[in-house]
Every structure is written in structure tokens, then in C-alpha cells.
Amino acid sequence: MAAIPNFRLGRANGFMAKDKTKIVKETAGKLLELMGTVAEIEVVEDKENEAILVNLNSAEETGLLIGRYGETVLSLQTILVLIVKQKLGEWARVLVNVGDWREKEKIHLEELAAQAAARAKETGEPQSLYNLSASQRRIIHLFLAEDAQIKTESEGEDKERFLVIRKV
Known part of the structure; x- marks a missing residue:
């Protein structure tokens, strides 16, 4: 697409x-x-x-x-x-x-991203987040872009696309 x-x-x-x-x-x-x-x-x-x-x-x-x-x-x-x-x-x-759905959704996604990033830093293992829309993945990418210890990537195709959070 x-x-x-x-x-x-x-x-x-x-x-x-x-x-x-x-x-x-x-x-x-x-x-x-x-x-x-x-x-x-x-x-x-x-x-x-x-x-x-x-x-x-x-x-x-x-x-x-x-x-x-x-x-x-x-x-x-x-x-x-x-x-x-x-x-x-x-x-x-x-x-x-x-x-205020969009604001609440952003807060929820940022909390989810922070937890996954903390797990990635602690364990060194990549953390995958599934079932996110493109706009939800974008929110997480932008939120974690400020963290120099973390790298985010979207992988997969179409409906199977997911976000991976890795320790740098």
C-alpha cells in the first residue's frame, strides 16, 4: 500500500x-x-x-x-x-x-512504549508491539525518538505490520 x-x-x-x-x-x-x-x-x-x-x-x-x-x-x-x-x-x-479520546490514547501508547523500552534496556531483548495502526506506531516512534538508548522500527507488511523496540 x-x-x-x-x-x-x-x-x-x-x-x-x-x-x-x-x-x-x-x-x-x-x-x-x-x-x-x-x-x-x-x-x-x-x-x-x-x-x-x-x-x-x-x-x-x-x-x-x-x-x-x-x-x-x-x-x-x-x-x-x-x-x-x-x-x-x-x-x-x-x-x-x-x-478527549486521542489525548487518552496518546498517553496510553506512551506508557506502553515506556514500559517496552524499559524491558528492552533491562533485558537487551527486542520488544515487539502488535496490532497497532500506522498512527499508533507513529506516536510511539516519535515518543521514543528522544531516547538515545532505544531504536524503533516497524516491520512486517500490511495488516501484519508491528513495531519493534530495541536497545542500541
Whole structure:
């Protein structure tokens, strides 16, 4: 599977960043309508991650929108990226967050990475982390990049891809 190029927030294919955020918001609203769910939609430029961040807030349907282990929110994100690509004619990095799920997920992944890195340092044995999405692996790679005693690599292909943490 080909990698999705980084999204730049400036002008591309005649679309300004504000036009892109408007298209993303309209598309997210239509998807939620088709799902039969109601949520407040906030779309902002995330310059740090060079992405468009879609925040969904729903008092009653947060669990439904997140899904088991974040499966629904990640699937919604994938569908949104594909539809937006069709509308814009280019790839756009879109991140979907429901409530504070993304923040909690990042904390959880960083704790998992810290534990695996500590085991790798202590035992000298590589530590493998399975069943992670590309974005989850990226969070761990970035988190452990600051540790000079640790090296991270993604191995495997497609759905079988996993992350390996090694002592340097």
C-alpha cells in the first residue's frame, strides 16, 4: 500500500486551507448524518501535525463514535480521508478525535512504549508491539525518538505490520 503524502496547509490544487477545512467539516457532518448520530463538529488546522483536526463532541453518543478500541473513530477517519481526497483531488491528512479520546490514547501508547523500552534496556531483548495502526506506531516512534538508548522500527507488511523496540 502506498504511503499518503504529507498534507501541507497552504494552497494546493486551487484550494486554500480554509476551503479544505470547510469541505472536511461538511463531509464529516454528512457522514454523521448517514450514521444517524448527532455531534458538534469543530474543524481546525493542526499545524504541528500538518493536518486538519476534526473534533467531534457528543454528550450521548461518545462511546458509539469511539467504538471498541477506537475502531469506529479510526474507520470514520479513514472514510473521511478518502472522501476528502475525491473532493479535493489530493491527499489531505485528516485526524478525527471524539471528546478527549486521542489525548487518552496518546498517553496510553506512551506508557506502553515506556514500559517496552524499559524491558528492552533491562533485558537487551527486542520488544515487539502488535496490532497497532500506522498512527499508533507513529506516536510511539516519535515518543521514543528522544531516547538515545532505544531504536524503533516497524516491520512486517500490511495488516501484519508491528513495531519493534530495541536497545542500541
